[in-house]
Amino acid sequence: MKRYLLALSLAACLPGLAMAQNATALTEHQIRERLAEQGYLKVNDLDFEEGVWKADARSADGNRVQVRLDPRTGDVYPNEQVARMSERDVRAALSAAGYTDVHDVNYRGGIWVAEADDAGGRDVKLKLDPNNGKIFGVEKD
Secondary structure (H helix, E strand, O other): OHHHHHHHHHHHHHHHHHHHHHOOOOOHHHHHHHHHHOOOEEEEEEEEEOOEEEEEEEOOOOOEEEEEEOOOOOOEEEOOOOOOOOHHHHHHHHHHOOOEEEEEEEEEOOEEEEEEEOOOOOEEEEEEOOOOOOEEEEEEO
């Protein structure tokens, strides 16, 4: 009986918890608006994957680009963007943020991607802004 009540209590809390976690993430409609505001046209294959929004689009000058977007701010990271930070800078930023065992640091798709251990010792895959090193995506392994 106690297990049943515990399960029932948890089930009642889950919808609220899921809504609270998604409350800060932008919706697909909002992401499409952000892309349009920044001149991206013909947005296709918009999906939320690996903690970030991803899409194929046409830039304002007509070039085909792949973009990733911060799910909270809508900041756009096109795959043609040049990184302003070096791998060394990324490693230093992650260390300063409390991550350890930083490895597999790569610049791909217009963003920095790295793997590390978080403060709790869990393996995570991180996505970072190529201009300032801000972490905008975290995926737990």
